[in-house]
Every structure is written in C-alpha cells, then in structure tokens.
Amino acid sequence: MATEESTTDGATRSGPYAGDGGPTRFVPEFGSYHPTALALAALLALAVLLATLPRLGLVTGLEQLATGFYGLFAVQMALVLWWVLSATAVESPYVGAALDRLAATMPAGPRSAVAGTALLGLVLGWVNWALGLVGAVLVGRRLCRRAADAGTPVHYPAVLVGALLSLVTATVGLTSPAALLMADESGTTNFLADSVGVVPLGAFVLHPANLVVLGAMLVTLPAGLALVAPTGEGDRDASDDDGRSGVTTVDEVEPLLGDSIRNVLARTGDEETESPETDVEGDEETVPADRLERSRLLTAVVVAVGAVSIGWQWLLGANVSLLGVLFALMMLGMATQVRPLGFVAAASDATRWVEHLVVPFLLYGGVYALLSESELYAPIGDALAATGLPAVASYLAALGLGLLVPDPGSVWVLLAPAATTTAAGADALLVSTMYGAGVSNLWVGFIFLGVLGVRGFGWRRYLTYAAGLTVYLSALVGGALLLF
C-alpha cells in the first residue's frame, strides 16, 4: 500500500517505499552523519588554528584565520565558476534532447543498462563533471524506463552508482579543476606559479598513471558493476537492509526524487516535469526590452565572437587553462540556453552547486594561510616523503581530506603546498591528489545527495558499493603510481 511522507524538499509524496522505513532510510541515515561543508570547514579551521598557535602566537594566528583568504579570491572565483558554468552549459533542453537521442541508441537490458550508464558516466565525466553526472543520470534513467516499459527490471541503484563514477573521472579529465589551475601561465589562478611553476594540461591528462587508471576503470568498472547488480526478483541481495528483492526499479524510486533532480529534469526538457522558467522561454513579446531579453540573435552574435576569440587563441597555441575553459563554458552556456534571459535564469539556478564552496572556502583560505605562515607545510611534506611513496601518500591524504572538503579544487589548494615539497613530480602529485579527491566524492553526500534521487538505496547496499569501489580504485591508483 502506498503511503505518504514528507521529503527533503518539503513535498508530500507517495510510493511503495514511503513511510515504510525501507530504502528511504538511506538518505536520513547517510545525511545524519554528514554535517554541512561549512561545519566541517569550521572544525578544520579550529583544529589547524590550535595546531599552529604555538608557532604563530595568538595575534598572528587569528590574523591568518581572519584574512588568509584575501590572497585566493581569484582562485575561489574560478573554482566557483567551474561548478556554475558547467551546470549552466549542460542543464538545457538541447543537451537533454541530445542525451535522449543517445539513450535511444543504447541497449536497455538489466546488465547492459548498468554497464552503459557507467561507461557513459566515466567518459562524459572525463570531459566535464556536469556533462558526466547529469548526462549519465538522465541517460540511465531513460534506459531504466525503457526497460521497465519492456517488462525488464533494471537495478536503478546500480545505474546511479555508474553515474556517480563520473565524479571520479571529472577530477582527472580534460576539465580537472586542479590541473586547469596549474596550467595557468599568467599566475592569476595558479597560486603555486612561483614555487612549483606551470603544469601543462597535456602533461596531466597524458600522464601514464592517469591513462592506465582511466583505461582500467573504463574496462573493468562498467562490466564489474553490471555483474554485481541484481537482475531479477529471485536475485536477493544479502546486504539489503530492508529484506526486499535485490532489484529496485526506477518506477519505485521515481516518486521519491528530490527537487534537485526534478530541477535538472525540468531544465533538460523532461516532458513530465514542469519547467521552472516557462516565462523565459515563452514567445510572448510586449515591449522592445522583452524582445532584447529573448533575442536569439544577440546570443548568437556574442557567442560567435567569443568562439572565434577563444578558438583563435587556442589555435595559436595558447595554453589551455582554467580561465580559457571558463570562457569557453560561458559561451557554451549562452549557446545551449539560447535566449539571454534563459542564460541568466540557468546561471542563477546553477548556484545551488556551489553552496558547499562559497563560504567554506573563506575558512579553507584561513587554513592555507595558517599552515603557510607557520611553515607547517614543510613537515607535512616531509611526512608524505618519509613514506617513500609520496604520490601514494598524497592520494591517501587527498582521499581523507576530501571527506572534509567536498570540492576537489579546494583539496588541491590545501594539500598542494605540502605535497609539492616532496621529490615526486608535480604532474604525478596532481594525478594522485585528484584521484584521491575524486574517490572521496563517492562518500561525500553534499554534492549529489539531492541530485541523484538516491532514496532508492538501502544504506548498507550503498556503503558496500562505495567501499568496494574505494578499495578497488585505491589499489588501482596505488599500483599505477608505483609503476610510473
């Protein structure tokens, strides 16, 4: 019997899991152990302040805490825009339509849907986080619905885990925030330009360890996930906490989706979800100002000039860095949103992705300044080097820090000054740190809890997935870093 319950979005929903304490328990349980990023940032800042007070004294310590972020404004803005502009570019009806067409060409069997979504998440995530996460979620959902229509149950949680893998490759791919920061020759966002220098994006992306791990992930994870995903009613999952069948279909989870995923669905043109800005897309024009606000021509002219400008610079050999990529994303976002006011609305909505970053970064800046001023980065670097495997140690440090700091770029900001004092090359450290930050994303709920509609999970099952993936990926990354 379907019951009703209040959800994270304050809405009342009905569904087979509502109110029965079944898999819906996952979010409450998971969320209950994850305070906000701001609370963890404050905790981290206080701990570092206490640790550095003996070296700095009270006044200097407080000064660094209060003013440490002053030198990182440009880095912070670039990282914020990395989230916002990516989401703005991807969350559009045109991208949604393209993903629908892509989904129509993919097989939708119980295992192939899981494998296909995971592969898509990994590949698109490698291009950009929003494309990977949103793309894989939408395609996976579409595949599951097709399978349901055909009477073939697909295990939706496994599909979502496949989509989540995009968060790992997003940190090590073409738009990795840390790699793009370090590729900046101007020093505007490369805060280590003086001490470490510039690491070209190619050196990071084509680093043997990066390529080997990525290749292994592409080959093994989609197939592995498909193999472990239950496929039928009789296929009971011992780790499930509610004793239900191992298969949780998309139809069972759909009524429990949160506002975030509904927002994504609306923005990408889902026919069943009401668009939040229908008036923006409307054709009703009353006064000249309205016509300008909805002018496709204006968008087209600006985007054309922007595309020529950035394209020309890249063709002439300019380094691909964070600012160049952000400029391209800005133009791409305008193009996919089509109307100028549509872009304004989409960008405004996309700020929901940076709640975990904007204010907490002020405290990360304080932590960075405290460790720099107290010269504690050097002993931390020595400790990493003392393991004999500084790149592997950096991976583990990033994995741990990533649980407190959910933004991968911020993990690099906090860890890089220590890691780069070791003998390991900056490119290898970038690879190891970004893999650590990426894998930690599998555990951190701040970013994706509301987005993926993970209420269909039993928490034990999810933790099994996350733990299994973490162990496997850690072995993979560790092995590759040892080899290269």
Add this chain to the structure above:
Amino acid sequence: MGRSSSIASSNVVSRFFTRLGDVASRVVQRYLPDAFIFALLLTLATMVLAVGLTPKGPADVARHWSDGFWFVLTFSMQSSLALITGWVFADSPPVKRVLGRIANVPESQFQAVFVTALVGQLLGLFHWGVVLIGSAILAREIGIAMDRKDIDVHYPLLVAAGYAGLLPWHQGLSAASSLLVATEGHLFAGEIGVVPVSQTIFHPANLLIVAAVVLTTVLVMPMMTPDRRENIVTVPQSKLREAGTMMADGGAASRSDDLRSSSLRDALLDTPLLGGGVGLLIGAYLVYLLATNPFMQVFNLNVFISFLFALGLLFHWRLRSYVDVLRRAVEGASQIMIQFQFYGGIMGIMAWSGLAELIASTFAAQATSTTWYLFTFLAAGIVNFFVPSGGGQWVVTGQVLIDATQQIPGANQNLMIVAFGMGDQWTNMIQPFWAIPVLSIAGLSIRDMMGYAAVLFVFSGLVMGAGALLMGVVY
C-alpha cells in the same frame, strides 16, 4: 495669501517630479532590458567603437575582449562575498530586529523614501561596499515594514532611493582615486607625488559639492513618490514570504528537509563553538586591527568582508541558522559572478584598444583651465559607463588626465582628481553594473527602478557639472 501660493507652487513642483518619475520609469520599463542584456549590448557597442575609432582591427578587439574577460575576477569574488556575507548577516535575528525598528520610523510613503535616501547617502559617504548592501537591505526592510502597517509604498522608488546612496561615494571616505593617490608609491607617484586626502576628499570644493549632491538626492527622490494608487508597486510577495518565515521562527528556520539528524550532526550544527566561536575569533582580530591602526588606512573591501563574515557567524550563533539563509544569498550573487566578467571584457577592450585614452585625450584637447574640470567630469562619466570600477577607471585613464592637467596652465591635479571622482560616480545612476547586488537583495529587475535613478542622474549632473565649472572659475 503668500502661504497659500507657496503651498500651491510646492504642489506644482511635487507633481512635476512625480510625473517625471512616472514617465522615466515607463520609458525605462519599455526600453531598458535586464542588466545582463545591457552588458551584452554594451560589449558589442564597445567593440564597434573600438574598431571604428582606434587603429585596432576586429580580430584585435575580439582578443582584447577575451583577454580582459577576467580583469575583474578577484573583484567579482570580493563583491560576491560582500553580498553573500552581508546578506546572511542582515538576515540574522538581531540585525533584523534593529532594521525593523529603523524601518518602523517612517509613517508615510514620502517619509519612507526620504529615510531610505538619507541613510543611503550617509552609507555611501562612508563606503561604497557598505551602501550597496546596507541600503538595499534597509529599503527591503522598510518596504516590508510599510506593508505590515498597510501603508502603500512604491517599492521600486524605495530601492532606487537606497541605490542613490552610491551617488556620492567617489567624493566620500572610500573614494578610490583619492585614496590611491594618497598612498606612498602609487601608480602615478612619479608624476604627481603623494596627494593627501586633505587636498581631495576634504578640500572645501569637494565638501561643498558633495553636500549639494546629498541635498539634491534627499529632495528629488521623495518628490517622485507616485500619487496614484495604480502606479504604486509594493514589495514582492516573495520578499514578504521570506520575511514572514523569519518572523515566525526568529530567523532560525531550518531548511525544509527530512534528514533525521544524528547527534553528531546536531552537535556540529548547533554548537556555538563552530558558529559564534569562529566568528568571535575572527572578530577579535579585526577589532585588534582597527584598534591598533588608523581606521582609513586599514579599512578596505577585504576587511569589510571579514567583518561581515564574523558578524554573520556571531549573530546567527549556530551554523544551522547561518546555513539556512545561505542558499538564498548565494543565488542572489549569481549575476555578480557572471556579469562582472563581461565588464572585465569591456574594460579589456577599452584599455588595450586605446579607446579610454582616446575619450580622455579628446576632452583634454578641447579644454581650458576654466573648463578642464568640467571636461574631466564629463570624460570620466562617459568612460565610467564602460569601466564601472572607479579604481579601474583611474588606472586606465589616470595617465592621460594627469598629462593633460600638467599641460593646461593653472590646472590643479588635486581638483582634477575631485572632478574625475564626480564623473565616475555620476553615471552609476544610469549604469546597471553596481545595481546588480542591490537588485538581488531587493528582488527587483533593473527595469523597475532605473527610471528613478535616471531622473536623479539628470539633476545631480547639473549640480556636479556646475560644481566642476565653478572649480575652474574659482581656483
């Protein structure tokens, strides 16, 4: 007889300003698009001007645009943070109580606009960052308070009156160009040396003119209050709902979620140690900083952000309360994050194509010692339309203006700087760049309020233009 004719003429003046405000608002509603579209149009216009008036070709100009796109990257983060931390601070229960008391003072529409305009002017004279946040919040709170009292207030005019607080900023304590040239080793120290603020901000001419500007503002803005009920637009329902929520739970509303909190989560979100405690630590250093240094030497936008951050944490006391209002604040800053970059691109074109220098030098070529300050005022006003950052504009055009002043017999560098500041602040009244954070807080579109600011632009332009001309005559 005399008294009744004076009342009649006062009514005529009042009606004139009301009609003027109505007409300007209607024109702007019809023709001025959203601030983002304005930025796009300005970008294209600057490109066309640069290609047409400078030796640079289209490819050069396109490159200058993308190169300059990140000119204000740092500044956009500072502005975003000023807005976000200021918003969260102002949405704390104690501040809302204080603002509520101030907002309760006015008893009529005229008084509401007058109080907003007056407080805005004082804030603007103090600091440009403070006025953008403070006056917008005050306007919003007064609008809400008047709604509770069942007194109709034209909210767009109220917000415009708050925004008008930005008008005197470049003649006030945070005047960028005056503070820059008063700093040892500044960009143009080799040419003009250090110019103390006594010769700029506190020069009698500047003080007289800025007093006239303030007076003009507090007279003109209230006089535009609509007299017809159908022309009055009250506070948006969304703002009233937000206010209602805050009133109901004292500002400690929890986000509507069903996360069953564990004791660990509750402990971290509810302990004053992480909220008020961190705020106290940051605030303690800032108090120490200001107690041990001259205020004007250390107070800047960065310190302002730290203050707002610390006060926000302190006044919310618990992170749960702070986080609850953060979402709206971050969303409110979205247009600063996006649109400021487009102004960076415009600045890139202006600076690297030579267009800014061309405008300044064209005015300089036509000037005499009498007209030079007026021309400086006009040139700065025009350039400000494309380069809204006062400090940025000084960097771009300062050299040309200093050279010209040296070549014009009898012209003084300090008064040129005063005239430059007046021009820079003047066209802010018709340039939406600085209005973006104000609009975010107020929940309005640029089209709603810019008509009223445009009327002030005309009258304040007359005052400042006359002042600039008189400086040339007297000094």
